[in-house]
Amino acid sequence: MVEETDVIVVGAGLSGLVAATEIADAGKRVMVVDQEGEQSLGGQAFWSFGGLFLVDSPEQRRLGIKDSYELAMQDWLGTAGFDRDEDFWPRQWAEAYVAFAAGEKRGWLRAMGHRFFPVVGWAERGGYDAMGHGNSVPRFHVTWGTGPGIVEPFERRAREAMKTGRLIFRFRHRVDALSVTNGTVDGVSGVVLAPDDAERGKSSSRNVVGDFALKAQAVIVASGGIGGNHELVRQNWPKRLGEPPKFMISGVPEHVDGRMIGITEKTGARLINRDRMWHYVEGIQNWNPIWPRHGIRILPGPSSM
Ligand SMILES: Cc1cc2nc3c(=O)[nH]c(=O)nc-3n(C[C@H](O)[C@H](O)[C@H](O)COP(=O)(O)OP(=O)(O)OC[C@H]3O[C@@H](n4cnc5c(N)ncnc54)[C@H](O)[C@@H]3O)c2cc1C
Missing domain, CATH: 3.50.50.60 (FAD/NAD(P)-binding domain)
Incomplete structure (x- = not known):
């Protein structure tokens, strides 16, 4: 049965x-x-840093950072572009997610015992203003206890x-x-x-x-991305970047194999923006690897190498 x-x-x-x-x-x-x-x-x-996107949080205000739903939405649109017909749902999702990050997200996490490091940092920093790509103010709220701290609750x-x-x-x-x-x-x-x-x-x-x-x-x-499957990364490589590299390193474990995405698509799911993948800039090979081709990064300000 x-x-x-x-x-x-x-x-x-x-x-x-x-x-x-x-x-x-x-x-x-x-x-x-x-x-x-x-x-x-x-x-x-x-394995993550546990950095969370929050908008107009008490942590930001304590540091004198002026943030709002409108500014965060403008930043999001500056990066995402939403320039294809298939971007209808991603846009709806972005609006809902930014509203969540500016609203109930922090309280929901804190009620479960989640805590933040009090200094808000940068992730995906843009061109230092709200006109183009990236965050125009610091929004990266690091979880107390980093990755294990976000999984624990x-x-x-x-x-x-x-x-x-x-x-x-x-x-x-x-x-x-x-x-x-x-x-x-x-x-x-x-x-x-x-x-x-x-x-x-x-x-x-x-x-x-x-x-x-x-x-x-x-x-x-909820099967994760494709970053551990370099063949799939090559298949979906954006045309504008030319030939995909022959050798790559991995920011993610091997179980991030992307198999389930193809299985879901075969069953009728509509897969969109497959060429718009995003990977961490893991620049160098880990001297003490955990997963195959394990890459790590050096984090000098203002962006990583
Ligand atoms: C080093 C590192 C640092 C990061 N730092 C940050 C950060 O600071 N802030 C941030 O927001 N994000 C960060 N991220 C990204 C973030 O951690 C991931 O995007 C997120 O954890 C992905 O969660 P997920 O549940 O979607 O996928 P996953 O964590 O990949 O989980 C998917 C699960 O599905 C299982 N699975 C897959 N296929 C099948 C199948 N066919 N059958 C059964 N099971 C299957 C896998 O085994 C896996 O357990 C970081 C990631 C890494 C690796």
């Missing part, structure tokens, strides 16, 4: 954890499926929801297909990968020991 739940979330990275904990706390049953082991819970966010909430039975994890479960009934995605199927105690971030085995299928009223794909 195929196991059923209310919602399936593919991916136990930060996006998947946020979605799953909100769904469980809303009283639904949610199953989170991830190809990696439990030790990698939180995905890329664990959501992991805690997820473990609480597990106790009530509303949230179930299925680790080492790799989704290979989405199932569709009457035009609606209503499940996932794939293979169970052999247990592997590889350390967090290290590549794990892809040996298959079984298969699985799950059904739900809704399926959320």
